[in-house]
Amino acid sequence: MGQDRQTIITRDYEAGTITKAIKPFTLLDYRGVDMAKKWPRERVYNEAATLRFIKDKTTIPVPAVIDVGEGPSGFFVTTELIDGVLLAEIGDKCQMPWLSGHQPEQCPACKTVATANGKTFVEEVILPQLRELKSNTTGFNGVVIPPPWVTEIDRREFWKTKTSAIPEFVFCHGDLGPFNIMIDPLTLKVRAVFDLENGGFFPEIFLEQWAVDTKGYFNIYKTMYENPTELAKLVEALEP
Ligand SMILES: [Zn+2]
Incomplete structure (x- = not known):
């Protein structure tokens, strides 16, 4: 989910670009299991390819891809910088505290309105268009990078296409x-969706795993960690 110790985000306000670099990393947990993000190279190339695909095939607002490759910080993808505030952080600093119901910090009005707008946007703009994009092979261009709540728990080295x-x-x-939806802090509407490193074709049950509020999103992780049958259902659908 965007920021972690192996992902480096660099914003260039003059150029209007943002670069995400992922470096190969080892991160051992208390069991000695490497919890680092796997497949840095495949992730950035997948992100560039899926962003271009979504821009080409839908009206879903995603940043334009400018460059993808390997540099000193690791594998990187550079895209257009979309101005705004993450839906997860909207209202932390209110832009219109003089309005009724608003307050300067941790603004409940901004949060409520933006979250409702985000939900409507996902349901009416994003999901119907994604559901129309179909394939008979999982992943994208032969690469399968399942969602983080699957790969954090199922640590296999490689996912085959189905x-x-x-x-x-x-x-x-x-x-x-x-964390991956950008909001206009004045209109409180969705400006863009980004971070498509896990993007690709998956069984339809994967399309329903989303949330526009932080608690709801962490509940997806919680479910997968605490309810092995729920995770097993998703994993089974992915197995060739
Ligand atoms: Zn507000």
């Missing part, structure tokens, strides 16, 4: 939460 006789797999964002 092929079906019919195009039953639909395009999924893969990490559709309030």
